[in-house]
Amino acid sequence: MVAGKKVFFCEACGYETFKWMGKCPECGEWNTIEEKAAHIFEEGMLPSPPKAVPLGEIKEETSSRIPTGVTEFDRVLGGGAVKGSVLLVGGDPGIGKSTLMLQTSSYLARESTVLYISGEESLGQIKIRSRRLDLSTDFLVVAENSYSNMVGLVEEHQPGVLIIDSIQSLYYHQVEGLPGSVSQVKEVAFRLINLAKQNNMVVFLVGHVTKEGSLAGPRLLEHMVDGVFYLEGDRFHTFRLLRGAKNRFGSTNELGVFFMGEKGMDPVTNPSYLFLSGSKHPSSGATIAVSMEGSRPILVEIQSLVNSSSNVSPRRTSSGLDLNRLALNMAVLEKHGGLSFYGLDAFVNVVGGVKLVETAMDLPLALSLVSSVRQKPVDKLTAVFGEISLTGEIRPVSRAFSRVKEAKKLGFERCLLPEKNKEELLKQQELSMELQGVSSLKEAMEIV
Numbered sequence: 001m002v003a004g005k006k007v008f009f010c011e012a013c014g015y016e017t018f019k020w021m022g023k024c025p026e027c028g029e030w031n032t033i034e035e036k037a038a039h040i041f042e043e044g045m046l047p048s049p050p051k052a053v054p055l056g057e058i059k060e061e062t063s064s065r066i067p068t069g070v071t072e073f074d075r076v077l078g079g080g081a082v083k084g085s086v087l088l089v090g091g092d093p094g095i096g097k098s099t100l101m102l103q104t105s106s107y108l109a110r111e112s113t114v115l116y117i118s119g120e121e122s123l124g125q126i127k128i129r130s131r132r133l134d135l136s137t138d139f140l141v142v143a144e145n146s147y148s149n150m151v152g153l154v155e156e157h158q159p160g161v162l163i164i165d166s167i168q169s170l171y172y173h174q175v176e177g178l179p180g181s182v183s184q185v186k187e188v189a190f191r192l193i194n195l196a197k198q199n200n201m202v203v204f205l206v207g208h209v210t211k212e213g214s215l216a217g218p219r220l221l222e223h224m225v226d227g228v229f230y231l232e233g234d235r236f237h238t239f240r241l242l243r244g245a246k247n248r249f250g251s252t253n254e255l256g257v258f259f260m261g262e263k264g265m266d267p268v269t270n271p272s273y274l275f276l277s278g279s280k281h282p283s284s285g286a287t288i289a290v291s292m293e294g295s296r297p298i299l300v301e302i303q304s305l306v307n308s309s310s311n312v313s314p315r316r317t318s319s320g321l322d323l324n325r326l327a328l329n330m331a332v333l334e335k336h337g338g339l340s341f342y343g344l345d346a347f348v349n350v351v352g353g354v355k356l357v358e359t360a361m362d363l364p365l366a367l368s369l370v371s372s373v374r375q376k377p378v379d380k381l382t383a384v385f386g387e388i389s390l391t392g393e394i395r396p397v398s399r400a401f402s403r404v405k406e407a408k409k410l411g412f413e414r415c416l417l418p419e420k421n422k423e424e425l426l427k428q429q430e431l432s433m434e435l436q437g438v439s440s441l442k443e444a445m446e447i448v
Contacts, residue, residue: 006035006036007035007036008020008021008033008034008035008036009033009034009036009182009183010024010026010027010029010032010033010182011032011033011034011177011181011182011183013026013027013029013032013182015027015033017033020033020035021033036176036183064082064083065077065078065079065080065081065082065083065249066080066081066082066083066108066111066112066160066161066202067079067080068080068081068104068107068108069104069106069107069108069110070100070103070104070107070265070267071267071269072242072256072257072258072267072268073100073104073242073256073267075254075255075256075294075296076229076242076243076244076247076250076254076255076256077227077229077244077247077249077250078247078249078250078251078254079250081161081202081204082202082226082249083160083200083201083202084196084197084200084201084202085196085202085203085226085227085248085249086189086192086193086196086203086205086224086225086226086227087202087203087204087205087225087226087227087228087229088167088205088207088221088222088225088227088228088229089101089204089205089206089207089229089230089231090206090207090208090209090228090229090230090231091209091230091231091232092209092231093208095231095232095233095240096231096240096258096260096264096265097165097166097206097231098121098129098165098206099129099133099260099264099265100231100242100258100264100265101116101163101165101204101206102116102126102129102130102133102135102264103133103135103264103265104163104204105135105139105161105163106130106135106136106137106138106139108139108160108161109136109138109139110136110138111160112159112160112161113139113140113157113158113159113160113161114138114139114140114159114160114161114162114163115139115140115142115153115154115157115159115161115162115163116139116140116141116142116163116165117142117143117144117150117153117162117163117164117165118141118142118143118144118165119143119144119145119164119165119166119169119170119179120165120166120169121143121165122143123141123142123143126141126143132262133263133264134263135264140157140159145169145170145171145179146170146171146173147170147171147172147173147188147191147192148172148173150164150170151195154195154199154201158199159201160201160202161201161202161203161204162196162201162202162203162204163203163204163206164192164203164204164205164206165206166205166206166207166208167185167188167189167192167205167206167207167221168180168185168207168208170184170188171184171188172184172187172188172191175187180208185221186220186221189205189221189224189225190224192205193224193225205225207221209230222245222246225246226246226247226248226249227244227246227247227248227249227250228244228245228246228247229242229243229244229245229247230242230243230245232355233260233353234353237353238259238260238261239257239258239259239260239268239274239352239353240257240258240259240260240265241255241256241257241258241354242255242256242257242258243255243256251294251295253293253294253295254293254294254295254296255271255293255294255296255298257271257274259274271296271298272297272298272299272300272406272410273410274352275298275299275300275301275350275351275352275354276288276299276300276301276351276410281380282377282378282379282380283377284371284372284374284375284376284377285303285304285305285306285368285369285371285372285377286301286302286303286304286368286371286377286378286380287301287302287304287364287365287367287368287371287378287384288300288301288302288364288378288380288382288383288384288407288412289301289302289356289360289361289364289365289383289384289385290360290383290384290385290403290404290406290407290415291356291358291360291361291385292358292360292398292399292402292403295402297399297402297403297405297406297407298354298406299383299406299407299410299412300350300351300352300354300356301350301351302320302321302348302349302350302351302356302361302364302365302368303348303349303350303351303368304346304347304348304349304365304368304369304371304372305345305346305347305348305372306341306344306345306346306347306369306372306373307344307345308343308344308345309343309344309345311345314341314342314343314344314345314346315345315346315347316330316345316346317345317346317347317348318347318348318349319348319349319350319353320348320349320350320353320354320355320356321348321350321355321356321361321365322357325359325361325362325365326346326348326365328390329362329365329366329369329388330346330369332366332388332390332392332441333366333369333370333441335392336391336392336440336441336442337366337370337392337441337442337445338442339369339370339373341373344373346369348365348368348369358397359387359397360385360386360387360397360403361385362386362387362388363384363385363386363387363388363394363416363418363438363441363444364384364385364386366388366441366444367384367416367444367445367448370445370448371448378448379414379448381411381412381413381414382412382413382414382415382416382448383403383404383407383412383414383415383416384415384416384417385397385400385403385415385416385417386416386417386418386421386438386444387418388441392440392441392442393439393440393441394418394419394438394439394440394441394443394444395418395420396418396420396421396424397418397421400417400418400421400424400425401425401428403415403417404417404425404433404435407433408432408433412433413433413434414433414434414435414436415433415434415435415436416436416438416444416447416448417435417436417437417438418437418438418439419437419438419439420437420439421437422435422436422437423437
C-alpha cells in the first residue's frame with residue numbers, strides 16, 4: 001500500500017472529499033475536515049481471490065446460534081448470537097452496557113471460552129463490579145487498548161466469544177489519530193470484522209453515543225457490523241429497554257425489557273405489569289392500550305391532560321408518542337369527533353417511559369384525549385387498540401389475536417378494537433372476554 005494524492009476527511013462523520021471545506025456537507029459540523037494521505041493498493045499487493053463454495057456444501061454449524069443466557073437479550077438477537085458475527089451495543093453513559101456485557105460473559109463462559117477486553121476499566125474495577133453482581137469468574141479478562149496486542153491474545157486463547165468495551169477505546173498503531181477518532185474507529189472495526197469471520201467467533205462491541213443519541217464515530221461503523229442494538233431508559237429509573245436498529249440474523253422489531261437491580265440486569269418476562277400504573281380507581285385521561293413490540297404484546301397506559309392555556313399558542317407535549325401523531329389525532333377529533341382544542345394545552349405521557357411507534361395506538365390516544373376533555377374516565381378493565389384514518393374510520397391492525405389474548409391473561413374483561421378485527425377473531429376462535437368492535441371514531445366515543 002502506497003501513499004497517493006491528498007484527500008480530506010471529516011473527523012465527525014467520515015465524509016470524504018477532494019477539497020477542504022469549513023462545514024461538512026454530511027453532518028453539518030464546522031472545522032472538522034482535515035487533510036490526509038489517501039492509500040492506494042499496488043497490483044502486487046492485492047490479496048488472492050477466495051474460492052467460491054456451493055451453498056449446499058456449507059456446514060450448518062458455521063451459522064449456528066450461541067444463546068447468551070440472558071433471555072431478553074436472546075429475544076432481541078433473534079434466538080442468540082450467530083457465530084462469526086459482530087454485534088454493536090450502544091447506549092447513554094451509566095445505562096448499563098458494561099453490566100449487561102459482564103453478565104453475558106458470565107453466562108457464555110459456561111459453554112465457550114470468553115475473552116473480555118476492557119479499554120476503560122482496570123482489572124480491579126472489573127473485579128469489584130463482578131463481585132457486586134455475584135457473577136461467575138470463569139471468563140478471561142484483560143485491560144488493553146492496543147489492537148495489535150489484542151490480536152495476540154486472540155491467537156493465544158482462541159476464544160469463541162470476544163467482548164470489547166469499548167470500540168472507541170481501541171487504537172491501531174499504524175493509523176494516525178487518537179482512540180475514538182473516525183480514522184481509528186474505522187480501521188479497528190474493519191480489522192475486527194475480518195478477525196471475527198476468520199476465527200468464526202462472536203464479537204460484541206460496546207459503543208458510546210453522542211448527545212443526539214446516535215452512536216459515536218463514523219456512520220460507516222453501523223453499516224459494517226452485523227447488528228446494532230440500543231440500550232435505552234432513564235438511568236434514574238429501574239428498567240431498561242433493548243431495541244435492535246439493525247440485525248442481519250433476526251427481526252429489528254423485538255424489544256427486550258430489563259429491571260436494573262442490585263444484581264445487575266434482570267430480564268422482565270412480563271413487561272405489561274411494569275408499564276401499567278397499577279391504580280384500581282378510574283381517572284379521566286387514562287386509557288389502557290395493547291401494543292405489539294415485535295412478536296410480544298405489551299399493555300401500557302396512555303395518559304392525557306387537557307386544560308385551558310394561558311399562552312397565546314397552546315402547548316402540545318408528548319412523551320413516548322410521536323408529536324406529529326398527536327397533532328393528527330387532535331385534528332381528526334376536531335373534524336369528526338365534535339371536540340375543540342382551541343385555547344387548550346395538551347400533554348400526553350406513556351407510563352413507564354416506553355416509546356410507542358405503531359399506528360394501533362391511535363384509538364387509545366384519541367380516547368384518552370376525549371376522556372380528559374369531558375372529565376369522564378374510561379373503564380379500567382377495558383383494553384383498546386386500533387388505527388384511525390383521516391376520515392375518522394377505525395382501521396384494522398395486525399396480530400389482533402395476540403393482543404386480545406394478552407389482555408385476557410392480565411385480567412381485562414373487555415377489549416375495544418376495530419370491527420374487522422372483531423369479525424376475524426370470532427371466526428378463528430371463541431374468546432372468553434367481551435369484544436366491542438367499532439368502525440368509526442364517533443362510534444368509539446359513544447361506547448366509551
